[in-house]
Amino acid sequence: MRRTDDAPIEEGAFAMVAQDSGMVAVRNILTRLCKRSGLSSNRLRNTEIDVLPLLDLLAVRQYAWRAGIAREEAVLPLVQELVLRLEPTDRLIVDAELSLGLLRERPPNGVDLDRLYASDLGERREYLTQRWDVLHEAMGAQRIPAAPTVRSLRAAPEHRAFTELASLLATASVFDGAHVVDAVIAASEITVRQSISAKSRGAVTVIGDAVIDHMYLVDRIPGPGGTARGSYEEHPGGKGLTRAVAAARLGMDVRLISAVGDDDAGSRILEYLRSERVDTELVKVVPYAPTPVTSVIIAGTGAASTIGCKDERIRLSAQDLRSSGIRNALAGSDAILLTFEQPTGVIEQIMAELRCLETRPLVVVHPAPPLDRPQYLYQYLGAVDYLVGADKELGALAMLPDGATGSGAQTATLLRALGVRSVCAIQDFRCTVWSDQVSAEFQPFPTALEDSVGAHAAFSAALVYRLVSTRRPAERNDYVWATAAMVATQSVGDVPGAMPLVSEVERIFRLATEEH
Structure with a gap:
């Protein structure tokens, strides 16, 4: 049955709509931030992208308030922490494409971190597909899916990974x-x-x-x-x-x-x-x-x-x-x-x-x-x-x-x-x-x-x-x-x-x- 303009919407439905639209907006921001050098506080301050929906998230505001820092400075450490909740494949994709640097503290053998976290997104994607198995092992994956091509990586795998991360950011209870x-x-x-x-x-x-x-x-x-x-x-x-x-x-x-x-x-x-x-x-x-x-x-x-x-x-x-x-x-x-x-x-x-x-x-x-x-x-x-x-x-x-x-x-x-x-x-x-x-x-x-x-x-x-x-x-x-x-x-x-x-x-x- 088609809803008329003046038909009421239940409060829970409003919340679900707001939650879904918030997740989509955050996902779009994150995928656009992958370009060039990835996510950083300087990038958030100087980008042409409208990052306000990301900075206005409850989790970002509370993290910034807690640490006594600007919201732009709070996004990267918050994302780095939340990414650890993702499955290894999603975690690996997000880490490389946003250049989060999760592997910098303990560099795995056989991985060139300069290429994994290169200043160009295309190079990061290419190295990710080339070293797919080794990087999964470094992330502690129990099961390693077949390595994608750069083209196939940009489709379903990236969409799924960034959807999961955006959902965590948009709905995190703090x-x-x-x-x-x-x-x-x-x-x-x-x-x-x-x-x-x-x-x-x-x-x-x-x-x-x-x-x-x-x-x-x-x-x-x-x-x-x-x-x-x-x-x-x-x-x-x-x-x-x-x-x-x-x-x-x-x-x-x-x-x-x-x-x-x-x-x-x-x-x-x-x-x-x-x-x-x-x-x-x-x-x-x-x-x-x-x-x-x-x-x-x-x-x-x-x-x-x-x-x-x-x-x-x-x-x-x-x-x-x-x-x-x-x-x-x-x-x-x-x-x-x-x-x-x-x-x-x-x-x-x-x-x-x-x-x-x-x-x-x-x-x-x-x-x-x-x-x-x-x-x-x-x-x-x-x-x-x-x-x-x-x-x-x-x-x-x-x-x-x-x-x-x-x-x-x-x-x-x-x-x-x-x-x-x-x-x-x-x-x-x-x-x-x-x-x-x-x-x-x-x-x-x-x-x-x-x-x-x-x-x-x-x-x-x-x-x-x-x-x-x-x-x-x-x-x-x-x-x-x-x-x-x-x-x-x-x-x-x-x-x-x-x-x-x-x-x-x-x-x-x-x-x-x-x-x-």
Whole structure:
């Protein structure tokens, strides 16, 4: 059916069109840059080719920002790194025709690098076809295709190689402030920060989502077919972001591991995190994908209902977790705050990494949203020091059926049998704890609201604040202090904005202890 001019196009279709057109534009630029001496920063500055689509790529902009160099200077090292991901034949073609010089550091025997990287494209092509087998062996190829002629090389092989490279450039997800291929530099800087943090307020790594919250503030949440009057606000949010802000406001050194889109909403989230002194270096930025949105309906009592609008492209991957930057962040932290907002496989890989650490950080887990296959995590629950969630969330992790009438104590026993050291059930500003040291219910001060969206985040961050310097199990007053932090979040609207300072928690804590 033919589309009329005013027929709507879905947002995903726009993204695919933009992605495909971006790849084609970059491929055309790269193939034109092959002429003469190949790719260089001087060539990009002085060429008659319109190279702006290449310089405007997210990966190029972030690489340049990271290294403190001009975008023209960032293209060559970035391309040299990305080319290493290509198959040997594609890598060889791109290396020779763009004159990247990948073989200069370790010149292979029998290869004349002056001819392979000659100033004339025609000579580079001719030498490439002549020394085809030797060059493939130098690239570590397991299977060597038949050598092409110069004419046939210019057809399908070149088109395929440059299409693959352009696709990598146009779609590469990057970490904010640190391109994924720059992991060595990122790891070294993280290590330096960790050594500083360990001597000061404690280094905390948070793993969870960062989204834009669409907040609908109503007198009451309407039922099916009902209506309600209210107001609307937009704020950065997400379980991961809120916990990161909560920990930073308590004075700890915090970094967030998350993912956002390469759009205005993603930029807004990154700016907000930096304004709250949260390190965003390990927040992945995904091109051609919108930052997720969560709709939150909050009643006047503080009770809330949420609708999460996810995009499968905006998430961490197994490849991300293999980067030295993230692995060093996990190993060098004093505490890890983890939510279940990432795919089950990613959560499983994080838990496995934590379990294998020789010196393990304090691990606090919020088991929400519920996982499809929680049993896959059971073998790793021995790495969890504190499991913090509502009764329903804890029951889902213990695989209790919906509507099960088992008590919180029974759920806690099941989870502790799987290795969790302490279970904290939170409901309506109350906290009930089951652990070897403490088994009690805490409600330190009367509250005006019934609930608060940010209460769980405040509790977890406050508990970490009390324990990160002592490395001892939580005692009664630690739980009282963390519960006081929940009470301090009583507000509707901006969820991370309600996260308290130490002085605010201390004030409520003193009131609570005076009452008791």
